[in-house]
Amino acid sequence: MRTDLSAVHRGNMRVDVHVRDQVLPMDYPAQSCTYPTPLEVQISSLAACAANTLHLVLSKKMGVQLDSIEVDAKAERS
Numbered sequence: 001m002r003t004d005l006s007a008v009h010r011g012n013m014r015v016d017v018h019v020r021d022q023v024l025p026m027d028y029p030a031q032s033c034t035y036p037t038p039l040e041v042q043i044s045s046l047a048a049c050a051a052n053t054l055h056l057v058l059s060k061k062m063g064v065q066l067d068s069i070e071v072d073a074k075a076e077r078s
Contacts, residue, residue, distance in 0.1 A: 003019075005017055005018060005019045006018045012027075013027055013028040013029065014026070014027050014035070015027075015038075024041065026038050026041060039075065039077065043073050043075050044073075046073060047071045047072075047073040048071075050071045050073075051069045051070075051071045054069050054071070055069055
C-alpha cells in the first residue's frame with residue numbers, strides 16, 4: 001500500500017497536510033485549541049492502529065462480538 005501526502009506550511013507554525021482528498025490542519029503550539037499538534041496526530045494514529053488491531057484479533061480471529069472498542073492514549077513530552 002502506497003501513501004502519498006504533502007505538507008504545506010501556512011505561516012507561523014500552521015501546516016496543512018493533504019492526504020487523498022482530505023486536508024488535516026495542524027498547529028504548534030496549539031493556538032486556542034483550533035487544530036491538533038503534530039504530536040497529537042501521531043498519538044491519535046497509534047491509538048487508531050491499536051483499536052483496529054484489537055478489533056481484527058478479537059472479532060475476526062477469536063470470534064468475539066464487539067459493539068465498540070475504545071483506546072485511551074496519554075503522552076507527556078519532556
